[in-house]
Amino acid sequence: MSDNGDFKPVIVGFLCNWCSYRAADLAGTSRMGYPSTLRDIRIMCSGRMDPAWVLHALRNGADGVLVVGCHPGECHYVEGNYKAIRRMNLLKRTLRQLGIEDERVQLHWASASEGVQFAEIVQNMTAQIKALGPLNWKQRNVDDSVNLAVAAGEHVHEGA
C-alpha cells in the first residue's frame, strides 16, 4: 500500500468522558506523541454516539471517524459501550455497502489509564487512512464532480 505522500488525514474522534477522554488527557500529561490528525469531541458515553454524526463528519470532509469508549464491562454507565458495539457494527456494515472502507470508521476501547494505547490507536488509524488516501466524499459523491460523468447533466442543475 502506498502512504499517499503528504496527505494528512483528518479524523474526527468521539471520546467518552470517563475513560477514553481521560486516556487522551493522560497521553497529554505523559507527553506521548501521536499524529495531529485527530480532532476530538467529548461525549458522555460511547453509548451516546449517534450514527448520523459519523455520516455528517464523513460527508463534510473527515477522512475517518474514531469512536473510543471504556472497555467492555467497564462502562461508567454500566453498559453504554455495548450499545456502541451494536450501533457501530451495523453502521459499518451499511457503510461498507456504500463504499466506505472499514478502516475509516473505527471503534476502540481505552481505559483512563491507557494513554499509551490511546496514542497507538491514533497512530495506527492515521497510518491506515493515509494508506487509503483522502475520502473527499462531498466532492466525489455529493457534488458529483467525479462521478457525474455525463457532462450535459451538469449545467442543468448548476443553473438551478
Add this chain to the structure above:
Amino acid sequence: MAEERVGVYICHCGHNIAGTVDVEAVAEWAADLPNVEVSRHYEFMCSSLGQELVEEDIKTLGLTRVVVAACSPHMHERTFRGACERAGLNPYLFEMANIREHASWVHAVDKEGATEKAKALVSAAVHRVVHHTPLETMKVPVEPTTMVVGGGIAGIQAALELADAGYKVIMVEREPSIGGHMAQLDKTFPTLDCSACILTPKMFDVGAHPNITMLTYSEVEAVEGYVGNFVVTVRQKARKVITDKCTGCGTCWEKCPIRVVDDVYEAGLGYRKAIYRPFPQAVPKYPVIDVESCTYYKTGKCRACQMFCPTEAIDFDQQDEVVDYKVGNVILATGYEQFDARRIPEYGYGRLANVFTSLEFERMVNATGPTGGKIMLRDGVTEPESVAIIHCVGSRDRRYNQYCSAVCCMYSLKFAHLVKERTGAEVYNFYMDIRTPAKGYEEFYHRLLEEGVRFVRGRVAKVTDAARGPGEEGKLIIQCEDTLIGKQRRIPVDMVVLSAGMEPRHDAEEIGHLFGISCSVDGFFIERHPKLDPMATMTDGIYVAGVCQGPKDIPATVAQGAGAAARVLGVISQGEVALEPIRAEIDEEHCSGCRICNTMCPYSAIDYIEELQVSRVNPALCKGCGTCVAACPSQVITGAHYSYDQVMAQIDGILIDVNRPVTAEAEVAAD
C-alpha cells in the same frame, strides 16, 4: 442563535501551550468565526486575573457565550463555569476547548499541526456553544446515614470513623461475623503484632456502638436512588437462632454431631460444626445453623442443638428477612478472595498433601487454629525439616492475574520468619522480585536475611513427588531455574507454601452492577481517579475502601477506610448535593411509543406510560449518559448539554478548515 455574542479566550498556560501552539494566531483567527464578539489570548486563564478577564467581558461586552481554550475540562471546566456564574451568565453557556492535553502536549514536535488542530478545536467549541441552553443544577438533601458493605478491617475502620463523628452507620456483612480476612491471621507484618489483639477491640466497638446497626449474615439485594437518597434492600439470612435469647454459651455446637470442613474461616484446614460460631472472638457472638450440612434439614431428625439449648434460642423455622434502608452514601469494602491455587496444576495443590496455601498456613500458625499454632505436615504430627515458600502464585501471571498482589512478598517473609522461629527448618523463598516498598518493610527483609532464610531467584516450574533418585524419595521436589546461577535446580523439601495472590470477589461485578459502578480489567472496582480520588467512584455517593479497589496491605486498607469515611463526612456536612443537569428528556407529544429506548437505560430511569403510549424519563434517576438519546429512532429524546444539534454544530466547526486550510487563512490574517 444568530444574535449570540461569543467570547473566545486562548490560554498560553505559560509555555505549556504557547510553546507549541501559536496562540496569537489562533486568537486572531478565531475572531473571524461566526458570532465571535471578542477573541483574546492570555498567559494563565485559570489565574484570578484570567478569570476576571472573562467576567469583565461578560459584563461590559454583554457576552452571551464563553469559550476558553486551555487544558482539559476535567481540570478547569468547573473553574470557568464559576467565573461565568459570578458574572451572571448561566454556567452551562460555557464551553472548553482542550488545546493542552489534546494538542500542545501531544504534538510538541509538530507545531504547525498543533496550531491547526487548536484552531479546529476552538472553532468546534464556538460552533457548539451557540447551541447551548441555560441549565439549572438540581439540589437534593442528603440522608446522613451511611451504609458500609463489608465488615473486614476496611469496613470496620470506615464505620467507626463515621459513627464516632456522630452519624448513623448500617454495616452489612455476608458472613456470620465481622472481622474479615484479618481475623484469620496470626501475626501481621512487619511488626509481627498479633492480628487478633489489634482487631478484636475494633470489632467489639462496632458491635457495641450506638450509632452502628450491624447486619451480619446479610447481603445487599437491590439498590435504588442516587447520591444522598439511596434505598438499599438487604436480605438478612435466617440464622435459625433467636439472637434475643442466645447467650453464646456454646452448648449447641458442642452437642452438634455434624462436623464439616470449614472452608471460610479455617481456609479448609480445620473443621466446624453444622451449627457454629466462626471463631471465639466473633462479633456478634451468636451461632448460625448451616442448613446445607444440618441433619435436621435433611431428615427432620436430630435437633440436638435445640434439645440442649438452655435458653430455647434455636428456631428451625426462622425465615430470611428483607428490609429496605434509606442511606445517603455507601462505602463498599467487600474485600477479596484468595487465588485458587488448584488453577496452577504444576504446583500440585489439592493433589500433593503437603502443598499448602498461604491462608491455610496462616491458620496453621495461628494459636487458635487447627494445629494450635504448630507447623506440621498434613498428617498432623510431623514437623517439616525444610519448607519452600513459592511467591507470586496466581499473580504477575498473564494466565491468571497480571497484577502484583502487593502483599505476598511481605507475608512470605513473615512465614519464613515464623517457620524459622518455631521449627528451625530450612526455609527457601522462591521469588521473581522481592517487593518491600513501605515503612519498615525493607528492614524486615534484611532481618530475614540475617536469620538465614534462603532466597532463590527463579519462578518455580513445578512441584513434584516423583523422585529421580534416592535423595529425593518421600520429598516434594521443587524444580526451578536458579536464574542467578543460570542452572536448573531440584530442591527436595517437606512442605510447600503457595503464596497465593488476591483476587476480586467472584461476584464483584454483580455487586458493582447493583451500585452502578464498574470493575477494571483485573476485576477490582474502579475508583474515580487512581491517584487523586482513590476512594470515590464515578457514581456519586458510592465509595470504595480496601482490597475491593485493588490489592493492598492492612495499613493501606485502614487508611483508605478512614479516607472513604472522610469523603462521606464531607458530603453529609454539606447537607445537600447538586446533581448535574445533564439529563435526557422525552418530547411526549411526539413520542410514538415504539419502546426502543425502554431497554437502554442502565438505571431504569425510563418508564413506559401505558395509557398515553409514550415513554418518560425520571429525571432523578437519569445520569445523562445519552444512550437512549442515541437510540431514539424518531429523535424525540433530547440529551441536555450533549444534544444532537450541539454535536452536529461541533462537527461543522471542527471541519471548518478542511476545504479551506486554516494555516493559509492564518497567514492572510497575519499579513
Add this chain to the structure above:
Amino acid sequence: MSNQNGNTKPKLALYWASSCGGCEISVLAIHEKILDVAAAFDIVFWPCVMDFKVKDVEALADGEIDVCLFNGAIRNDENAEMAHLLRRKSKIMVAYGSCSMEGCIPGLANFTSRDAMMQFIYHNSPSTDNPDGVEPDPDWAFPEGPAPLPKFWNTVKTLDQVVPVEYYLPGCPPEAEWTETLVMAAAAALAGEGELPPPGSVIGNKDTVCDECPRTKNEKKIKRFYRPYEIVPDPDTCLLEQGIFCAGYATRSGCGALCPQVNMGCRGCYGPNEGVDDHGARLITGLASVLDAKTDEEVDAILDTLPDPAGYFYRFGLAHSMLHRTDVAHAPKRDGN
C-alpha cells in the same frame, strides 16, 4: 392571487419525471374529490392524462402556474429540464411522492453507477438479447435528422437537489387524504380563505408509524431476524420484536400503518419523521440498540441474518441521504451489475 385578479381559477400542473406512475394514480385515488379539484383549479399541464405539450408550458408566463405537483426523481437531462421549466412557471412547487422527495426506488440506482447499470441492462442481464451490443446513443441521428435522447445521470437526484421546493408530500405513493389536504389547502389559501404552512413543510404527520400501528409494543430484544417467508408472525405483537424488519419505528406516519396491519414490516416509504436528517441513521441506531448482544461476535451472529442492511435502511431515501450514493470504486460488487 389569481382569483383576485379576475375570475380565472388558479392553475394546476402535474408532472411525472422518473417514477413508476403510481403517484399519478394516487391523485385519482382521491375519488370524487377530483371533481372538487377540477372545480377549484384550471389544470394546465398533466401529460399523463391529457395531451399537453412542453410548448404549452413554455407559453405560460413565469409564475403563472399556481401549484405544480411534481412526482418522480431526477434521473436524466429531461427530468431536470422539466423541473427547471416547471419551477420557473410555478408559484408553489410540490415534491409529490417519495421519488421526488427522497429518490425512492429510482434512487436505488445510486447504489451503483450509470456505466455498471448500462452494462447490466444492455449486456449482462440474463434476459438481455442484444447480440450486437447496442446501447442507447444520446446523439443518434436518423437519416431525417438528429433525435437526441435525454442523457442519463450517474447520480439520481431529488427534486429539491435540482430546484427549490415549497412543499413535500411523502409516500410511495402518498395517501389520498394528504393529497386532498394539500390541494384543498392550497385552493383555500389561493382563495384567501386560509393560510398555507411555512415553505419547506412536509404535509403529513410528525410522528412515526408506531404511533398509528395497533400492534402491542413491549420492551425489545432481538435475537435474530427473519425474512417474511420464514415465520408466521403473531398478529398482535410488534413485528420488530418478532425479528421481522419493520421500518415503522423511524418512519413518518400518515399511511395508517398499512403494511404492519397486513403482517408486513413497514418499508419506510414515508421517509423519516419530522426533524430527522438521515433516515438510515435513525433506522440503524434504533435497530442496533435493541439487538441482544454484547460482543462484536454476538452482534455479527444476529446481523448475519439481516442481509443487505443498506438496502433496508436506504430503500427510499438513498438519494436524499447524507452520503447520497455509493462510492462505487470502493464498494463491494453487487450481484448482477
Add this chain to the structure above:
Amino acid sequence: MTAQNGRRRFKHEVIDATPGGEQLTLCLQCGTCGGSCPSGADMDHTPRRIFAMIDADMKDEVLSSNTPWFCVSCYYCSVRCPQEIPITDLMYTLKQMAIREGRYEQRRASDFSETFIGYVESYGRAFEMGLATRYHLFHNPMKMVGMATGMGLSLLQKGRMSLTPERINNIEQLQAILNKAKQLSAGGA
C-alpha cells in the same frame, strides 16, 4: 521495527519470524522456562538466558548455542510461561535462523532435521530406515553397527522398519506448495 540507528535489532528479527513472537518483549526473566525444560540441564544456556542474550543483541552466541537444538518440543515452557511467550515456537525460529546463517557448529542436530526433510520433500512421507542410515553414516558410523545389530535389528525383525520409502501420489502438488512456501519465506521472514 528498526532501532534508532536504522539497524534491525536481532530481537525484532526473531519476533517477526515467529507467530505470536511479540510476546517475547514481555519476558520477566523469571526462569519458569529454564526450570521446566526436560533437557535444560544439558543446554549451553537456559531459554531464559537465551532471551536475555537476544535482548542484548548477542546474535552469534545465541545462534551458535545448542539450546534450540536441545529443545524437545514438549511445550512445558510455553504453557507455564506467566507472560504467555510461545517459547517452543521461538526455539524453532532460532533453529531456522541458525541454519540459514550457517552458525550452528554442532551439525548433528540440524543434519538430522535436514535429512528428515529431504525424504519428506522427495516422497511426501518420512522414511525411518533411510533417515537412520544416512544420518548415522555421516555422524556416527559406530552407531550404525549398533543399529544393525541391536535396536535396528529388533525393529526390523518385528516388521517395524521398512526398507523402501513410500511415496504419495500427488508429489508434484506437494512440491509446488513447498516451493511456493519457501519462496515466500525467503521473501520476508
Add this chain to the structure above:
Amino acid sequence: MTANANGSYAYYPGCSLTKNAAAYDVSSRVIARALGFELNELTDWNCCGASEYFSLNQLPAYALVARNLALTASEGAKQVVAPCSLCYVNLYKTDKYMGDHADLNEKVNAALAAGKLAYRAGDVKVRHLLDVVVNDVGFDNVAAAVKKPLYNLRVAPYYGCLIVRPRTGFDDVEYPTTMDHLMEVLGATVVDFPLKAECCGGHMTQISDDVALELIRRLLHNATEYEADAIVTVCPMCQLNLDAYQDQVNRRFGTRFKMPILYFTQVMGLAFGMEPKAVAIGKEIVDARPALAKVTAEPPVQPKKKRRDKSALPMPSTEREG
C-alpha cells in the same frame, strides 16, 4: 455419540503408523469398528513434518501440514482424527495459528494455491483419537463393549507432551486424567503416575544420548516405583523411545527395566475380548505377554478404607474454581 452425529471421521494415520507403529494403526481401526465409528483414511495424505520441518523452515512446515487440512476439507470432512500426538499437534497448531495470525494464514494459503488448494482456519476440527474415544464415544459406551475386564493389570497411563500441550483443550496440560478413567473403565488398576505428561525424549534419541536416555530412564524408573505392569501410551514416538531404547537404558544405567509399552488402543481391544494378535500384540520389543498374564477373571479385592487418622488435617477438595 454426541460430538459427531454420524460417527464418521477423516483418519490421518501419519508416517509412523504405516510401519513402526503399525500396531497402533491396526488396533485403532479395530476398536473403532468395535465402538461403531468410522475412520476414513485421508486420500494421499503427506507427512506432517514432525518437529523437524519446523526447525528448518517454518512457513513450508505450516504449508506441509496445511495440505492435509485442505485435503480433509475438500473431502467434505469436518473432523480429522490423528492417533499420533505429533501429527495431532502439528495439525491442531497449524489450524489454530492460521486462525490467530493473519499474516501466516495469508502466506500459507498463497503456498497452497500453488497446488490449487485452499484452507480456511476452523473448517476442520483436529482431534486426537483418545479425545474421540472419551468424549464422542464416551465412557459408558466403552464400558458396554468391555467383555474381558483387565482385572489386576496395573497400568501407568502415559500421555506424553503433545496430546495436551500447547493447550489443546481436551485435557489438563499438566495432569491429564482422561486415559486414567478410560483404563479404569477397562477394569485395569491405574497407578498414579506423576510423570504421565513428561517428555519421552522426542528426537533427542538422535541428537544426544545423554539427554534422551536419562529422560527415558526417569519414566521407566517412576513407573516401576509405582509397580506398574505396563505403560500405556497414546503416541508412536513415546512408544518407540520407551520400548526400543529400554535395552540401551538398562545397559547404560545398569537397570533391569522390563516394562512393556502398549498403545491404549491395544489395551482397549484386549478388554473388548479380542485376540492379542488382532490388536498386534507381539510387535513390541519388550515382551508384553508376562504382564498380560497377570490379568485375572475376578476383580481385585478393594483394600478396606482406612479410618481417617484423627490428627490429620483435611485435604483440600480437588474441585477447581472457574
